[in-house]
Amino acid sequence: MRIGVLALQGAVAEHIRSINSAGAEGISIKRVEQLESIDGLIIPGGESTTIGKLMRKYGFIDAIRDFSAGGKPLFGTCAGLIVLAKEIASGEEAHLGLMDIKVARNAFGRQRESFETKLVIKGIEEPIRAVFIRAPLILEVGKGVDVLSTYNEEIVTARQGNLLVASYHPELTDDYRLHQYFVEMVKEAALTEKL
Template identity: 55%
Template structure:
């Protein structure tokens, strides 16, 4: 099983390490051609507007939309924003894959970054969530399963083959959420 990590920004090597520890063959993805033989993809953190601009400049945007038609995608932090159908303060979505409405930088600026212990449905309890300029999910559509909340805000969800979280699981050394995504990829194959 091959899972790619979009390598435009973010903790790409940390996601690759977590995916490999979860039993997947993982690789960085910088070009559309590298999506062809993948079974799944991770959209890491970074800055969503910059990532979208880079997708457009490199021609990855259309390829990612095609990939999403039948392959699983896991978005973390900015990846969550890229996947949302609604983004507060923005006219229109980026990829628009998940029926969710998000608020960018919802927990504050970089200096307001924090860690919190989360209980994640289907994944486990006592998961260390690392929140860095994190968004949260304001609301979800009827087909979206809420997996975790923090301070009454939705911070992880799943809709079919799409998984997303507002925090950075790749920075913790805890691979349970990556293993859960690997399971989604296996189901989809």
């Protein structure tokens, strides 16, 4: 399995390390044509407005929508969650608009209010370590969205079909089990495609 990490901004090397630890091959994606060579894509954290602008500039918006429409899984972490959302609470225009969620930016406050915690995730046996840095929050989910975890009764991990999102940075710890969960999603999607 080859899983790409959109390399426009954010913790690309850390995601690649986690993918490799989870048993797949992680590669950095800088050009649209590289999407043809991968089975799944991670959109990392950073600044969602900047990522959205760069995606538009380099032609990634339609290319990633087509990638998703072809059944290939996407995983958005922190700002990547905002990029995947259908609705942003601030009224900002949605970027990819693929996942039926409404999100709020910087819902956990500024950089100095960053923290680390353990989260119980549906489908993963033991709690995982999660790092929250200026993290967004999922305010509402549509009917087809499965809530995988909450923190203080707020939604922080969710899945809708081949789309996975996390408010936090799983790549900033040595716990790669959420990446392993995504690798399994990618394997399932590849099997479905072959049938």
